[in-house]
Amino acid sequence: MNSHFEAFKTRAEAVSAEVHRFTGKEEALAFILAFLKEAGVSDAPECGAVWSAGPFLEGARSEELRAKVPGLTFEVTREGSAAAKVGISQMDWAIAGTGTLVQDATGVEKRLVSTLPPIHVALIGADRILEDMGGVLERLRPDQLNYISFITGPSRTADIERVLTIGVHGPGRLIIVVVDAFEEVTA
Amino acid sequence: MHVENEVIFRDAAAKALLDPQLRANFRRAMDGLISKRLAQFPDPRDLQDLRDLSTAIRSRSLLNLPELLEQFEAKATENGIQVHWAETCEEANELILGILRSKGARTLVKGKSMVSEEMHLNDFLERHGIEALESDLGEYIIQLDGETPSHIIMPAIHKNKDQIARQFSQKIKDAKYTEDVDELTAMARKVLRQKFLEADAGLSGVNFAVAETGTLCLVENEGNGRMSTHVPPLHIAVMGLEKVVARLEEVAPLYAILTRSATGQAVSTYFNLITAPRGAGEMDGPQEVHLVILDNGRSRIYADPQLRATLRCIRCGACMNHCPVYTRVGGHAYEAVYPGPIGKILTPQMEGVGVRHDLIHGSSLCGACAEVCPVEIPIPEILVRLRREATHEDAGSNVAGKGTGRTAIEDWTWRIWALVLKRPALYRVAIWFATRFGKALPAGAPLIRNWTRSRTKPVPAHRSLQERMRAEGGRHD
Structure with missing residues (x-):
């Protein structure tokens, strides 16, 4: 059990992210399937889902998911992401102190699925939650990675009368799926 | 010699004071920002520790500025970022126009960048047939009305939602009149999303540049900043030459104090570390990343040991939010790209202390700005120094326009x-x-x-x- 989870959840929810925790991969996948259905993901226009597949998904599983969810694709393009309703990606680290997700986003598809669709579902292993930013910067070195994203909650602005508005250019909803037994399934 | 054609802050400020709507808009916004910042720093000792650390980092960076810039350029170039140097705003504008033309780009979508405001880049590009569209919500609002930012963090804070509702219903095609902030935001999102997908190039500012890794750090909340850096096929970043720090570790405390001081957030929604353009075999993302490093008087400021503190600024805007003058007259009265206390010391040093001596004197020297500054810039002391510079031609001084403010x-x-x-x-x-x-x-x-x-x-x-x-x-x- 990761001792930082509760702090992470509190901070992430304070900035309007939704946090769910599951013990294993199967439970997490079942949740994502149900969520995609509930969100109305289908092969109709503007209703698709784009998944920037990480180690969390083996090839066989992605075939199975694609069969179950019409409109879900693992081939991420700029246009596809812009037209999608949900983007799904796997994160590398999280920061408990601020409720932040961190991702080596060298592959541009990871940036596209977390920016363009109105809903972003982010997967993260519970043991990947670190205390602070310093710990992350020791592990993710930008001299080896083209792009690193730190994401804390959904897109927001307060440019009109300082009224908080969620979902400006980026997603209006950020669903964080924390999985306890993450490493063993991705090893 | 006395410089003619000066801008009179006193008159503009007197006019602004007569506008009750403007005063109400600023008062409410600034009160909100002040209390949000305070909530982020419950323990004054913790705040002071973080200020000490941030001040030390910025001071040390400036002490080694030439070496750090060289190191940064070498590293960024090695990573595939194309680095350009511009001594003046004109040079920077020409450089960007050249980059855009070499790629046949006709449209540029912009994330928020105060340096691009300093360059008056939008006007310049429009004159040369290139559409430059602001995508930050606040910047978009003021661009629709042909205005300049009234605050460096919240550029449209001088307007209230009724004014924005009227403006959107008149200027956005097929827009209905609404005073609902969520609906107004959604309208802007719709227009800008299309522009993002069509744009030939994206432009962004830079909050910190890391010398050891050649990385550009970008702080933002809306997502338009990151979109500007990876949705269009070309990314151009602009920054002032003071933005560089030596090591990645130094970014964490600066980032922590920046967002807390600016908007009272523990962190911003997005923090992006950009090191290289798209990799081999990738279909999306910028094919090229260019960085234009602007001087525009900064190396002159750097040369003076006392005035150098001006360059420690991390552009949080806290000095504005706490300034009794700024909160009453608003940002436009300064008729400067950078308003408020930091603008009062930065603008005259860039444009000449004689031309803008109205700004140097537009202060009661109350010291509120220096008290909240996250990098402890002694703004009142610098103002006093510049008051002397405006009327004296001291031999050792390197200040732009020294002695020209004497009538x-x-x-x-x-x-x-x-x-x-x-x-x-x-x-x-x-x-x-x-x-x-x-x-x-x-x-x-x-x-x-x-x-x-x-x-x-x-x-x-x-x-x-x-x-x-x-x-x-x-x-x-």
């Missing part, structure tokens, strides 16, 4: 003053007249009224000290 009246006043003080007989005559007739001088007389406009007229004593000493004798008890 003929000021010049003659000091000459007469010196003439009188050097001659005791003349001095006694002058004092005799002042004590006898000073009271009779009307408060509205020329010259006197500059003082009496907002103060009561000082009345000289009936008798001078010399006269009283002679008449009453000195007491030495």
Whole structure:
């Protein structure tokens, strides 16, 4: 059990992210399937889902998911992401102190699925939650990675009368799926 | 020599004070920002520790600035970022136009960048047939009305939602009138999303540049910043040459104090570390990343050990939010790209202390700005220094426009003053007249009224000290 989870959840929810925790991969996948259905993901226009597949998904599983969810694709393009309703990606680290997700986003598809669709579902292993930013910067070195994203909650602005508005250019909803037994399934 | 054609902050400020809507908009927004910042720093000792650390990091970066810039350029170039240097805004604009033209780009979508405001890049590109569209919500709002930012963090804060509702319904195609902030935001999102997908290039600012890794750090909340850096096929970043820090570890405390001081957030929604363009075999993302590093007077500021502190600024805007002058007159009265206290020391150093001596004097020196500055820039001390620079031509000084803020009246006043003080007989005559007739001088007389406009007229004593000493004798008890 990761001792930082509760702090992470509190901070992430304070900035309007939704946090769910599951013990294993199967439970997490079942949740994502149900969520995609509930969100109305289908092969109709503007209703698709784009998944920037990480180690969390083996090839066989992605075939199975694609069969179950019409409109879900693992081939991420700029246009596809812009037209999608949900983007799904796997994160590398999280920061408990601020409720932040961190991702080596060298592959541009990871940036596209977390920016363009109105809903972003982010997967993260519970043991990947670190205390602070310093710990992350020791592990993710930008001299080896083209792009690193730190994401804390959904897109927001307060440019009109300082009224908080969620979902400006980026997603209006950020669903964080924390999985306890993450490493063993991705090893 | 006195410089003509100066901008008079005092008049613009007086006009702004007569606009109750403007004052209400600023008052409410600034009060909100002040309390949000305070909530982020519950323990004043923690705040001071973080300020000390941030000040040390920025000071040390500036101490090694030339070496760090060289190191940064070498590393960024190695990573595939194309680095360009511009001494003036004109050069920077031409560089960007050249990059856009070489790629056949016709449209540029922009994330928020104050340096691009400094360059007046949008106007320049429009004149050369390239559409430059602001995508930050606040910047988009003011661009629709052809205005400039009134705050460096919240550019449209001078407008309230009714004004924005009217503006959107008139200027956005097929827009209905609504005062609902969520709906207004959604309208802007729709227009801008299309533009993002069509744009040939994206532009962003830079919050910190890391020398050891050649990385550009970008802080933002809306997502438009990151979209500008990876949705269009070309990314151009612009930054002032002071933005570099030595090591990645130094970014964490600066970022922590930046967002807390600026908007009272523990962190921003997005923090992006950009090191290289798209990799081999990738279909999306920028094919090229260019960085334009602008001087525009910064190396001149750097050369002065005291004024160098100006360059520590991380552009959080806290000095504005806490300034009793700014919060009453708003940002536009300054008629400068950077308003508020930081603008009062930065603008005259860039444009000349003579041209903008109105700004140097537009301060009560209350010190609120220095008290909240996350990198402890002694703004009041620098203002006092610049006041001297505006009227003196000190040999050792490197300040732009030094001595050009001295008016003929000021010049003659000091000459007469010196003439009188050097001659005791003349001095006694002058004092005799002042004590006898000073009271009779009307408060509205020329010259006197500059003082009496907002103060009561000082009345000289009936008798001078010399006269009283002679008449009453000195007491030495």
